[in-house]
Amino acid sequence: MTDLKSTASAPAIGSSRRARDLLAKPWAGTVMLLIFYLIIIVIFTVLSPFFLTFRNLISVGTNASFIGLMAAAGTPLIIAGGLDLSVAAVAGLAGVVVSMGVAVGLDIWVSCVLALIVGSAIGGVNGALTNGLRLNPFIVTLGTMSIISGLSLVLTGGLTNPLLIDSFNWLGSGRIAGIPFPLLLMLVVFAVIWWILAFTPFGRYVYASGGNPDASRMLGIPVDRTQIMLYVGSGFAGALAGVIVAAMLGAAAPNAVGGYLLTVIAAIILGGTSLFGGRGSVWGTLLAVLILGTLNNGLTLLNVSSFWQDVTKGTVLLLAVGLDQLRVRAQN
Amino acid sequence: MTDPVLMDMTGIGKSFGGVPVLSDVSFTIEKGKVVALLGANGAGKSTLMKILSGTYSRDAGSIVIDGQPAEIKSPADALRYGIRMLPQELSIFPDLTVAENIMLAALPTKSGGVVKTLDGKGMEATAAALLKRLGLDWLSPKARMGTLSHHVQRIVEIARAMAGNARVLIMDEPTAALAEAEVQLLFSIIRRLGAEGVAVVYISHYLKEVFAISDRIAVLRDGRNAGTFTTAETDVDAVLEAIVGNRVGDIYPPFATPDAAAGETVTVRGLAVPGWLRGIDFSVRRGQITGMHGLVGSGVEMVGRALFGAVPRTSIAGAEIDGKAYAIRNPGAAVAAGIGLVAAERKREGIVSMLSLRENMSLANLPLFTRGLTVDRRKEQATTGEWIRRLTIRARDPEQAIGTLSGGNQQKVCLARWLLGELKVLILEEPTRGVDVGARQEIYRQIRGLADQGLGILLISSDAEEVAGLADRTIVLAGGRVTEIYDRPTDAAHLMSAASKSAAA
Numbered sequence: 001m002t003d004l005k006s007t008a009s010a011p012a013i014g015s016s017r018r019a020r021d022l023l024a025k026p027w028a029g030t031v032m033l034l035i036f037y038l039i040i041i042v043i044f045t046v047l048s049p050f051f052l053t054f055r056n057l058i059s060v061g062t063n064a065s066f067i068g069l070m071a072a073a074g075t076p077l078i079i080a081g082g083l084d085l086s087v088a089a090v091a092g093l094a095g096v097v098v099s100m101g102v103a104v105g106l107d108i109w110v111s112c113v114l115a116l117i118v119g120s121a122i123g124g125v126n127g128a129l130t131n132g133l134r135l136n137p138f139i140v141t142l143g144t145m146s147i148i149s150g151l152s153l154v155l156t157g158g159l160t161n162p163l164l165i166d167s168f169n170w171l172g173s174g175r176i177a178g179i180p181f182p183l184l185l186m187l188v189v190f191a192v193i194w195w196i197l198a199f200t201p202f203g204r205y206v207y208a209s210g211g212n213p214d215a216s217r218m219l220g221i222p223v224d225r226t227q228i229m230l231y232v233g234s235g236f237a238g239a240l241a242g243v244i245v246a247a248m249l250g251a252a253a254p255n256a257v258g259g260y261l262l263t264v265i266a267a268i269i270l271g272g273t274s275l276f277g278g279r280g281s282v283w284g285t286l287l288a289v290l291i292l293g294t295l296n297n298g299l300t301l302l303n304v305s306s307f308w309q310d311v312t313k314g315t316v317l318l319l320a321v322g323l324d325q326l327r328v329r330a331q332n
Numbered sequence: 333m334t335d336p337v338l339m340d341m342t343g344i345g346k347s348f349g350g351v352p353v354l355s356d357v358s359f360t361i362e363k364g365k366v367v368a369l370l371g372a373n374g375a376g377k378s379t380l381m382k383i384l385s386g387t388y389s390r391d392a393g394s395i396v397i398d399g400q401p402a403e404i405k406s407p408a409d410a411l412r413y414g415i416r417m418l419p420q421e422l423s424i425f426p427d428l429t430v431a432e433n434i435m436l437a438a439l440p441t442k443s444g445g446v447v448k449t450l451d452g453k454g455m456e457a458t459a460a461a462l463l464k465r466l467g468l469d470w471l472s473p474k475a476r477m478g479t480l481s482h483h484v485q486r487i488v489e490i491a492r493a494m495a496g497n498a499r500v501l502i503m504d505e506p507t508a509a510l511a512e513a514e515v516q517l518l519f520s521i522i523r524r525l526g527a528e529g530v531a532v533v534y535i536s537h538y539l540k541e542v543f544a545i546s547d548r549i550a551v552l553r554d555g556r557n558a559g560t561f562t563t564a565e566t567d568v569d570a571v572l573e574a575i576v577g578n579r580v581g582d583i584y585p586p587f588a589t590p591d592a593a594a595g596e597t598v599t600v601r602g603l604a605v606p607g608w609l610r611g612i613d614f615s616v617r618r619g620q621i622t623g624m625h626g627l628v629g630s631g632v633e634m635v636g637r638a639l640f641g642a643v644p645r646t647s648i649a650g651a652e653i654d655g656k657a658y659a660i661r662n663p664g665a666a667v668a669a670g671i672g673l674v675a676a677e678r679k680r681e682g683i684v685s686m687l688s689l690r691e692n693m694s695l696a697n698l699p700l701f702t703r704g705l706t707v708d709r710r711k712e713q714a715t716t717g718e719w720i721r722r723l724t725i726r727a728r729d730p731e732q733a734i735g736t737l738s739g740g741n742q743q744k745v746c747l748a749r750w751l752l753g754e755l756k757v758l759i760l761e762e763p764t765r766g767v768d769v770g771a772r773q774e775i776y777r778q779i780r781g782l783a784d785q786g787l788g789i790l791l792i793s794s795d796a797e798e799v800a801g802l803a804d805r806t807i808v809l810a811g812g813r814v815t816e817i818y819d820r821p822t823d824a825a826h827l828m829s830a831a832s833k834s835a836a837a
Contacts, residue, residue, distance in 0.1 A: 199705075199706040199707060200702075200705055200706055200707065201698040201699065201701075201702050201707055204691060204694075204695065204698060204707065205698075207684070207686075207687060207691075208684050208687065208691075208695055211684040211685070211686050211687055212680075212681075212683070212684040212685065214680055214681045215675075215680070215681050215682055215683060215684055216684065216695075217642065217662075217663055218637075218640070218642060218663055218673060218675050218681045218682070219663070219667070219695050219696040219749075220662075220663045220664040220665075220666065220667030220668070220696060221664070221695065221696075222664060278684070278686050278687075279686055
């Protein structure tokens with residue numbers, strides 16, 4: 001930790017103008033994150049012989065994939081000035097929907113599509129409440145989160161239902177060219193969202209809506225429609241993550257994903273996205289997802305108790321946000 | 333003139349980013365007198381008062397208070413000298429009582445106990461005494477602020493400013509939102525203050541009020557003294573001439589040649605916004621600049637945005653754009669119908685400061701730059717580069733965040749962005765607010781150029797001089813109604829007297 005601190009904050013303390021200019025570059029945050037990632041990789045490699053193996057690195061990415069799916073869709077939403085706290089609860093409900101669909105005799109794939117539709121619809125409700133009624137997104141999605149996780153428990157009686165169907169379980173454990181399907185899916189989703197943000201008019205509206213909603217409206221930009229679509233996207237991604245988790249576990253557990261909400265939000269913020277909107281990138285989020293996953297993995301390999309892992313995660317988040325603030329100040 | 337001088341500002345100079353805003357300005361405040369501070373927008377009134385109240389520091393000059401040199405370096409210093417400024421916007425706490433609102437800066441506490449507790453009785457007694465002093469004994473100190481009407485809240489604010497050792501009260505457009513009876517109440521308070529020896533600096537565009545309440549009138553123009561008058565010995569014309577000056581309109585381009593063929597681009601009937609506009613009719617002609625002038629609170633500030641679909645509860649009897657019916661729905665529909673709007677509050681409603689100059693330029697017209705599913709960045713860059721050259725926008729780099737540009741250059745981007753699409757009417761709200769003279773001239777030239785290309789321009793401005801210098805025809809608004817229409821260019825003094833006269837009627 002002390003290693004990291006002295007390395008990463010040295011340019012900020014050094015009063016030289018060049019360092020400040022470097023820090024002010026738009027990509028400086030992502031580069032800092034990358035350096036941080038390399039540092040923890042080096043530390044864990046030195047401390048544990050099992051860490052730097054292809055198998056372990058792949059498993060880190062795979063285990064983080066469902067968090068990545070939710071964080072990928074949450075990033076543009078937060079950039080546009082929204083927030084979705086219900087996403088992890090939606091993931092839980094999606095698994096329940098799949099298992100119930102199968103229970104009533106629906107085809108497994110039809111059940112999956114149904115789960116994705118339900119997730120998107122919940123996103124639509126979040127979007128309609130925040131943009132139609134102008135309610136605060138924190139309150140709205142806190143409310144829908146509670147409703148959805150409650151409903152998942154009501155529908156299942158709190159029980160975990162097995163979902164052992166080979167073709168379905170392949171979604172969780174199958175490989176394409178040696179790479180696990182969940183990891184591949186996450187990378188594809190990140191790439192698609194990056195492409196949308198970087199190259200399409202919609203992507204430009206995302207940044208404009210979050211950066212200055214009043215000005216955006218005065219330019220005729222459909223701010224509300226942009227946000228509603230992003231809420232739908234977040235709901236869809238939540239359901240997709242839920243389906244993947246159910247396939248990985250071979251079961252639909254209503255409580256399986258809910259606890260990861262904070263990790264999802266932490267990854268987006270750690271990745272450099274501003275909670276106030278207007279600023280952020282999906283690559284930052286991807287790096288942050290991998291960093292949090294790696295910390296988890298490395299600390300487990302070193303037999304550090306999971307209680308301490310939470311402490312570490314929080315510390316890293318605060319440190320990153322502090323450094324980012326230095327960077328923003330250098331920009332102004 | 334026998335009254336002793338309370339404060340004397342001499343040789344005050346101030347510049348922002350190398351642009352002088354005040355040069356060698358002198359301003360005297362006498363004990364118990366009302367001095368009106370007048371001048372066009374950007375003449376330096378607010379800057380001078382912000383120096384006096386410690387918000388800005390001066391670059392040159394001196395301030396003498398009670399014959400002693402005074403150092404005012406912060407708002408706290410100014411408060412110690414008894415200088416109070418009434419904010420332009422209401423700043424009240426609706427859930428607290430009148431007494432709490434008045435005494436908030438120095439809440440009295442009970443002595444003796446281990447924990448300091450609020451002395452509620454003492455607080456109410458002090459507040460009641462203060463209200464009585466101002467002739468407001470009908471106002472209960474226990475009333476909750478939020479339950480009072482807007483103008484009573486305003487008056488409580490005055491009481492708050494007077495708490496403690498107030499000696500000078502600065503009021504910036506205090507009557508902008510007040511009705512006639514409320515103005516009279518305000519005046520009676522000001523007279524009581526005068527009798528107690530408190531001096532008032534009264535900033536207003538309403539000349540009738542200025543003549544009714546002030547003892548002296550000081551005029552600023554372009555950051556310099558342009559005349560001081562004893563109110564009883566002067567008249568409106570002399571003051572107007574000092575405000576406007578006999579400056580030749582050299583920063584303004586020539587007017588359009590009168591062209592009978594120039595038809596109407598926009599006709600509007602019965603545009604109404606509750607509390608602001610009471611159903612106005614007007615039109616904007618192709619190839620001309622139609623000016624719209626009115627004082628703060630006249631409703632002029634709402635016309636453009638209401639037509640643009642950005643004001644809730646707007647109603648309209650009918651509107652046509654190039655002969656086609658136009659219904660007000662939202663800004664998106666307005667843009668689709670060929671209306672563009674450059675908003676007065678540039679920072680809040682004009683730019684997305686963290687996005688680049690290029691991204692801000694194309695934002696309202698992204699479909700023009702979209703090929704297939706993606707934005708054609710090369711075309712965007714080419715167009716941005718072209719407009720940077722044509723409008724001489726000073727920027728290091730088109731990829732620079734627009735928030736880092738100067739106000740004038742930001743405004744040029746806000747103007748340019750509408751020129752990319754198929755525009756029929758361009759509404760400009762206060763287009764040169766906070767813009768330096770150099771950029772101003774360039775913006776005026778561009779506006780004229782757009783009119784020459786056949787666009788209809790609606791120039792909405794509370795700066796009479798700007799409207800007089802630029803508009804081919806002018807509509808004057810007061811009290812939410814059209815009160816005067818000039819079908820040819822007119823001079824600023826005419827406009828100002830029309831706007832301030834009809835407002836009082």
